[in-house]
Amino acid sequence: MDGRYFDYNATTPIDPAVAAAMMEHLSEYGNPSSTHRAGKTAKQSVRQARSHAADLLNCGQSELIFTSGGSESNNWAIKGWLSQWKGRRPHIITSSIEHPSVQEAIRYAMREWEASVTWLPVDGDGFLSAEAVAEALRPETKLISIMLANNELGTLQPIRDIARIARASGVFMHTDAVQAVGKINVDVQELGVDALSFSAHKFYGPKGIGGLYLKEGRALEPLVHGGGQESGLRSGTENVLALVGLGEACRLAREEMEETALRLDEFKRLLAAGLTALSPQIKQNGGRDASRTLAGTMNIQIPHIRGEALAAYLDHRFGIALSVGSACSSNREKKLSGVLKAIGLQDAEIQSSVRISMGKYTKRSDIVGFLEAMEQAMEHFCRLMPV
């Protein structure tokens, strides 16, 4: 695997075992809804995928609905739940650092269903407090949607505590766990949420497939009406091949994630020490508490160097892939990371920020190579820097 890839939070390489499983099923063309042998074989593949996914999340197989991925799951959980209060001004509690697929689905509910929203702030480290959720509750609160792990900072939110508050108040609790599933142990029984979104390509599965956990007894407005697949909630012939990949990715995640997280935690510390040695001016954005952050995610700012330019240099010179906190837009506006704004960073700090995200194929030697490349990059930009 490519040791220059440091953008695992954007997507991950497909695990060779996942690819092999998919290749093995490539010639299976049956429709899982058909009653003949070809159909039964496909149905068995879907069933097996559901079994692996349910094992990973510790839920019942009937509590899983497969979707096209995280954005669809997030949209559906929010709209599918809130649609029963159309025009009745439901109140939503969410955070200021949610993924756009949550934020935009909520804005849709505001526009179309007159929903009101409490966008809870996070602290300077990117953490939300469960107490703030409790304080934001209103009699008309119908939904709490808070992400489990943040894609940019890797911060983990106290979902178990928030779900307890939601349960005590009878409020539906959804969490976007796209960045958490497959990286840390995500047990829906332990979390106590009503709905949870996940996506296979974030943990070495194929793109375009994911799912929504929906607690037994909870009902959403069906997303796709039709032939009744996925318990009648999301009709349409199943993406069998992608599901085979998702299932295998879930199976592997159970086996590997703990060991991977331990290794990445060590690499993160190695990276932090190496970056500080390169320049004490390099600062880490967001919380550093290892028990409350994803092991593979680190967000840093390098003063006086534009993150976009740094990422471009590392990409062109070394083939290193990173993600940036801001992008050029035009002379009149700039696109700055809403998450980094939410933790109180100034525009210049956001423009100087990059996200490094590692995964199970990252090796110690990759960290060393990355630090060497960073040293050269910083020399390059120092030559350019206005005094």
Place this chain on the structure above:
Amino acid sequence: MYNDIIAEHFMNPRNIGELEHPDERISIGNPICGDTIHLGVAFKDGRIADMKYKAYGCATSIATVSVFSEFAIGKSVSEIRKTSSEDMEAMLGELEPNQMHCLDILSELFQSLGTVKEV
């Protein structure tokens, strides 16, 4: 994402540095995106003999000033003044929408240098 001209100039910017005794200093910046360029120009026999700059900004803006410096050295101010906007566009190659602001930077560089008094 970056065309060949931008990538080449960004990775290997020409004429970086500071002139010890520039005849002209030009500073341009965009308050919104924060791009900043400090340029020193030296003239000899009515032509731009040397040009050095320091720059902070996105990859495309750094490439832009590099492209500009390479073009300008050896030219007279009147030649700079006569450069058409079509020629300027061609210098940077095809840009993506989010890189178009660098055309404004290039145009501003031409304009600033075009208004200096020839030495």
